[in-house]
Amino acid sequence: MTVGDRRTTLADVAAEAGVSVALVSIVMRDAPGASAATRERVLEVARRLDYQPDSRARLLRSGQSRLLGVVFGVQHPFHDDLLTGLYDAAERIGYELTLSAVTPRRDERTAISGLLQDRCAALVLLGPQIPTAELAALADRLPVVAMMRTVRQRQVDVVRTDDARGLHLAVDHLVELGHRNIVHVDGGRWLSSAERRQGYRDAMRRHGLEAYARVVNGGFGEEDGARAARELLDDPPTAVAVFNDLSATGLLDVLRRHGLEVPGDLSVVGYDDSSFSRLAHIDLTTVAQDIPTMATLAVARAVERIDGAQVAHREVVIPPRLVVRGTTGPAPAPAT
Amino acid sequence: MTVGDRRTTLADVAAEAGVSVALVSIVMRDAPGASAATRERVLEVARRLDYQPDSRARLLRSGQSRLLGVVFGVQHPFHDDLLTGLYDAAERIGYELTLSAVTPRRDERTAISGLLQDRCAALVLLGPQIPTAELAALADRLPVVAMMRTVRQRQVDVVRTDDARGLHLAVDHLVELGHRNIVHVDGGRWLSSAERRQGYRDAMRRHGLEAYARVVNGGFGEEDGARAARELLDDPPTAVAVFNDLSATGLLDVLRRHGLEVPGDLSVVGYDDSSFSRLAHIDLTTVAQDIPTMATLAVARAVERIDGAQVAHREVVIPPRLVVRGTTGPAPAPAT
DNA sequence: GATCGACTCTAGAACGTTCTAGTTGCGTCG
DNA sequence: CGACGCAACTAGAACGTTCTAGAGTCGATC
Numbered sequence: 012m013t014v015g016d017r018r019t020t021l022a023d024v025a026a027e028a029g030v031s032v033a034l035v036s037i038v039m040r041d042a043p044g045a046s047a048a049t050r051e052r053v054l055e056v057a058r059r060l061d062y063q064p065d066s067r068a069r070l071l072r073s074g075q076s077r078l079l080g081v082v083f084g085v086q087h088p089f090h091d092d093l094l095t096g097l098y099d100a101a102e103r104i105g106y107e108l109t110l111s112a113v114t115p116r117r118d119e120r121t122a123i124s125g126l127l128q129d130r131c132a133a134l135v136l137l138g139p140q141i142p143t144a145e146l147a148a149l150a151d152r153l154p155v156v157a158m159m160r161t162v163r164q165r166q167v168d169v170v171r172t173d174d175a176r177g178l179h180l181a182v183d184h185l186v187e188l189g190h191r192n193i194v195h196v197d198g199g200r201w202l203s204s205a206e207r208r209q210g211y212r213d214a215m216r217r218h219g220l221e222a223y224a225r226v227v228n229g230g231f232g233e234e235d236g237a238r239a240a241r242e243l244l245d246d247p248p249t250a251v252a253v254f255n256d257l258s259a260t261g262l263l264d265v266l267r268r269h270g271l272e273v274p275g276d277l278s279v280v281g282y283d284d285s286s287f288s289r290l291a292h293i294d295l296t297t298v299a300q301d302i303p304t305m306a307t308l309a310v311a312r313a314v315e316r317i318d319g320a321q322v323a324h325r326e327v328v329i330p331p332r333l334v335v336r337g338t339t340g341p342a343p344a345p346a347t
Numbered sequence: 348m349t350v351g352d353r354r355t356t357l358a359d360v361a362a363e364a365g366v367s368v369a370l371v372s373i374v375m376r377d378a379p380g381a382s383a384a385t386r387e388r389v390l391e392v393a394r395r396l397d398y399q400p401d402s403r404a405r406l407l408r409s410g411q412s413r414l415l416g417v418v419f420g421v422q423h424p425f426h427d428d429l430l431t432g433l434y435d436a437a438e439r440i441g442y443e444l445t446l447s448a449v450t451p452r453r454d455e456r457t458a459i460s461g462l463l464q465d466r467c468a469a470l471v472l473l474g475p476q477i478p479t480a481e482l483a484a485l486a487d488r489l490p491v492v493a494m495m496r497t498v499r500q501r502q503v504d505v506v507r508t509d510d511a512r513g514l515h516l517a518v519d520h521l522v523e524l525g526h527r528n529i530v531h532v533d534g535g536r537w538l539s540s541a542e543r544r545q546g547y548r549d550a551m552r553r554h555g556l557e558a559y560a561r562v563v564n565g566g567f568g569e570e571d572g573a574r575a576a577r578e579l580l581d582d583p584p585t586a587v588a589v590f591n592d593l594s595a596t597g598l599l600d601v602l603r604r605h606g607l608e609v610p611g612d613l614s615v616v617g618y619d620d621s622s623f624s625r626l627a628h629i630d631l632t633t634v635a636q637d638i639p640t641m642a643t644l645a646v647a648r649a650v651e652r653i654d655g656a657q658v659a660h661r662e663v664v665i666p667p668r669l670v671v672r673g674t675t676g677p678a679p680a681p682a683t
Numbered sequence: 684g685a686t687c688g689a690c691t692c693t694a695g696a697a698c699g700t701t702c703t704a705g706t707t708g709c710g711t712c713g
Numbered sequence: 714c715g716a717c718g719c720a721a722c723t724a725g726a727a728c729g730t731t732c733t734a735g736a737g738t739c740g741a742t743c
Contacts, residue, residue, distance in 0.1 A: 049695035085427040095450035114431035264628035292600035404729035
């Protein structure tokens with residue numbers, strides 16, 4: 012194989028089939044304006060010459076690019092699942108996806124600017140961390156849909172989970188099992204930590220358990236959960252609702268090492284339904300986000316904006332659901 | 348914001364700055380042929396008009412597309428880490444990456460054909476599953492680098508881990524700890540399962556332990572490991588080298604539930620150094636692939652091919668390394 | 684004082700498509 | 714038999730770049 016040889020173009024196919032370039036274009040796009048006979052002949056030639064349309068030239072000419080840029084993070088739990096859903100949704104309505112990853116050494120700004128140069132029609136950002144002001148500036152240029160976080164700026168569309176509700180579900184579940192002394196280990200300064208914390212507080216109040224409400228400083232990682240667990244050991248509650256699954260596993264580990272039985276002595280609820288939370292020996296009760304729905308809505312919203320529709324609801328909030336597994340059980344009988 | 352308004356182009360910048368389009372192009376590309384004064388003025392205007400180059404037009408014109416297509420799987424353990432490494436490597440040599448994901452409902456063929464339409468200069472495939480014949484056909488059209496699998500066809504470049512060596516490491520480690528009765532739970536029909544199985548057999552023979560060599564049918568997932576564990580319970584060895592971390596966690600769970608102490612009664616080694624294997628309460632001894640090196644070499648190889656270099660070694664095999672954690676320990680004193 | 688070379692800049696043709704505005708050929712209708 | 718409509722097709726101009734070839738300008742050299 013010689014690398015230098017050009018790929019076959021419309022012109023090649025046209026010459027070979029003895030028709031004009033425009034006609035080949037018509038056939039390739041399945042547009043009206045060609046007889047069945049020619050259509051077939053052209054397709055046959057195209058197949059024989061192994062013709063592949065050049066999307067760059069195509070998009071360059073046709074202006075609007077049926078192309079959605081997606082920024083995702085390589086380290087994040089369910090971004091992969093979200094990507095799956097986004098591909099499904101995009102394909103259903105005939106859009107292409109182009110991905111740009113955020114890695115430990117490639118920041119969000121870089122990822123976004125790459126997509127801008129690809130001239131996508133809109134951007135879908137998974138859990139964007141950049142300042143809202145920047146998001147807003149971006150949204151002045153092209154439609155931007157932020158997922159899994161709130162954005163006050165009204166140029167930016169938002170599709171997110173009702174995180175407050177997620178903690179309602181967790182607390183309700185624990186209360187139903189008889190728990191009263193329920194602690195929340197929060198996400199610290201992490202995205203949507205505030206919403207979840209507030210959701211926890213609301214739920215406790217609603218159950219008349221303000222007196223028990225207690226928030227322990229946590230974070231995103233396993234160590235954060237472990238640290239919170241050590242803090243809890245002095246005066247252990249009967250149940251803990253944790254910011255996310257990763258932190259919950261760290262917490263579980265420390266608790267168990269100190270001889271506490273889960274769920275015998277203490278119940279734990281995570282958040283995210285991460286793939287590892289399903290592992291048999293973790294088997295974590297957790298709050299799952301409705302990823303397919305979120306993906307579908309994000310794509311739909313982006314496309315509406317591209318088509319210039321005036322969209323009524325800027326923010327779409329999806330209810331999560333509780334996945335009950337093995338780390339929650341009835342509250343232990345009160346001691347003393 | 349009106350979606351319809353065109354983005355600013357070179358022509359806009361040129362008009363505003365009172366120079367020709369070509370000159371603006373020169374300035375934007377940082378090419379020689381413009382005075383420092385104009386350069387600065389043009390850059391200022393470009394910044395003010397918020398000019399973003401159109402990579403489609405750019406690549407269309409300039410023919411060769413410093414663009415590498417990467418196909419990765421959303422479900423796979425270390426594909427994320429590999430992506431990180433690929434971005435690093437590509438950036439170092441001034442190449443762009445364009446990603447295409449394989450999802451449960453988007454197969455490899457689709458992912459690849461998307462990249463072909465984007466006219467990438469070469470393809471990097473992470474653990475491709477398509478038939479080698481197809482890979483070869485693809486490689487006749489543009490440089491193809493397959494990672495983490497062997498491909499006999501000589502048009503296709505390969506960068507992979509020395510999987511046989513990985514199992515040598517695992518077995519050597521266990522033997523050093525005094526184990527003799529070491530079982531291998533394999534990956535079934537999975538990619539590179541054969542290499543690892545062979546590596547296990549070789550290592551056992553080298554240690555004069557042919558008599559103990561025993562391969563149990565496993566697979567990729569947690570359930571496969573769990574199933575293998577139940578099979579082992581009748582006649583448990585003192586150590587198990589498992590095909591991958593996921594399977595190993597399934598195996599660990601079943602063993603522990605049946606009262607076996609790890610590593611007291613039985614040691615376990617995984618493969619992949621998956622993120623969850625580092626979790627404190629899994630703490631799995633495992634074989635890690637040298638991901639940064641593999642990524643760097645894959646990109647380097649792709650670029651060599653693009654530049655038309657005659658590359659001597661079609662296949663690059665990287666040695667793995669053992670990460671010792673908490674699931675391996677000294678062999679228990681022989682019973683009876 | 685003409686010629687040269689260097690530097691800075693510009694005009695215009697690519698690249699591979701799509702799209703607009705035709706031009707054919709041909710059957711049908713008044 | 715001329716006008717019309719329609720289907721099938723084509724020529725050529727876009728799209729936003731890069732690239733080639735060349736045009737000015739200016740100081741230095743012969």
